[in-house]
Amino acid sequence: QRGSNPAAMLSALVSKREKLQEELRNIEKQVYELETSYLQDSSQCGNVLKGFEGFLSSSKSTAKYVSFNLY
Known part of the structure; x- marks a missing residue:
């Protein structure tokens, strides 16, 4: 029966809490x-925190390669 043993319920809840933590x-x-x-891998070309100026100023051949792979 549900709720018949408060100590067992408390023990189960504490165990579940520890597992979730x-x-x-x-x-x-x-x-x-x-x-x-x-952040380490994207430091050369740019990322959302530093901006993408490095990516935009890279060579045109790199830009063509990237756009080719997108489609």
Whole structure:
């Protein structure tokens, strides 16, 4: 029966909370690693934080290559 043992319910909720907290820590770590990788990999051509001036000033052959791959 549901709610018949408050101690068991509390224990289950605490366990679920700990599991969710661990999952959140893992997601936050993954986001941090992906953001770090993005900022490091895009530093030459530009990114959303620094702008894309480096990309726009790159050679025309690079721009043709990029547009070719988009379609």
